[in-house]
Amino acid sequence: MTKRIALVVYPGFQMISLAAMSVFEIANFGRDTPLYEVLTVSVDGGLVKDSAGISVATEVIGRSHYDTVLVAGATYVAPTEPDLVDALKRLAPRVRRIGSICSGAFVLADAGLLQGRRATTHWGQASALQRQHPDVVVEDDRIYVNDGAVWTSAGMTAGIDLALALVEADYGGEIARETSRLLVVHYRRTGGQSQFSTLSTLEPSSDRVRTALAYAREHLREPLSVEQLAAHVHWSARHFSREFTLQTGLTPAKAIEKLRLEAAQALVEAGEASIARVAAVTGFGDEERMRRAFVRTLGKPPQALVREARERMRA
Template structure:
């Protein structure tokens, strides 16, 4: 088995993986990738390979502390500024947008500004860690992703980045960005496969009881429509249409309810939600159908009827367009936990 995919590495030398724990909310942002690389290193050692990974989880501040909201505090052996280049793989794990700690993070961003493809082979991020990379210009002109809730914010703050909100992870040259939380595991497994081949990556995935490659896209996990402010016409329209989705769309009736002309309704909705009425209503129908698929045993035909999605063929086509998954596959993947496990009596839903 050829496990040495990276021919430029010095034989027997471990690859230095540095994971910066920027988040205090989602521990999996940094513990997930750390587990992938440390398990890969252990498995490689078991096969007689002297290479593998030297993994360091570091703090972004000089006090070397990561104080989490889960009641677990980490005293890291190193802070990021202790780490000298060259680095093999750098991963920025999360970013809670610490406005109140901006002064404490200045040295970290100065250090990150010195990171580039000449002294670091691969540079990546998990979840909102893309914002840290963007802040120092590492993602300028590149494709990137982040958690679905923050993709619009990343687009607005850094228009030079080509943001793909559906992907679990994206590579653009030496830059690797991943989506929300567990996507850091997806990315790390892909990096292990890139280094040492599929067999090792599969063994790590099995050890962690995780998929080597998850099917689908990030959109399956997020809301197709964001939560709008109560004064936003999008939120008002959502509330008004909630009990009327089984009815045919009548824009003139909607416009009359809001004391607008159809033309003005279309203009205002486009301005405040970024989409025309037909697209907005279709997404709203799909959101309603998702809730039925997750929480009820209602037939697909009745769900299509109740949500105004026509028939099963039409609903399937719309689901594939909006979520890249069929309604039946969505139900199997996302139905309420414990529904079909036989444990309902022990753990009533």
């Protein structure tokens, strides 16, 4: 049976929210019977302008029956219009799932739909969400959060990860992976994954140090000694080590460990249960070395994350 997905928009919404709806559209590709029907809805219907002044055609919210309703985010958060709050309150009990993209979490919270629930939003707006709605358990460093029938995503492109997770929940991992390949995006990041990556947080000023970090991430299986990284960017090992530490605040060894830990955590949370395989793929070499890194940084061993991943998949 085709599932009807509605995206709720309102004046000033962020156009990138529509990218999440493309996931459901592409999931239909090449199928005799579509998996999803995609609708864009608003309180009054008709044309609705986004934050850049581009108009999108919509139908009146509630005119059709929906399986899932997602609320778009906005560039600037403002109090939700009372008519939209009322429409969502009426609609929520009649849909299987309801969720938000980016700051759309504020809309759900204003409608009372996040009360007592775990939720996330763009990292830059998480503290405001928690301050305005202390009854919401805001997890400010998650790609998306699923709490029962309510799903919320972090900012911008995290809506794509949320949509792929919904496709997987509906039709399984293979269809979700097939959809991500057609979209030419990496298979979805897990909900527990951080909104921040090691490469984005280090932010070195030198192109050579950035090049070395990018090279390291693509060659985690290798030893990645200071000499190897320095040779790749045509610096002496001594100069490379000094500049790397000065620009990133970490020694090369510590930065490589962060990259390996990030990659290992992503694999475990995506369902890879073999700790030995994860240790080999990410360059830790042996399970004990990886276990120590997990405990030191995350406060728990990789086996604990494997159990958590299994519990999420059974939920």
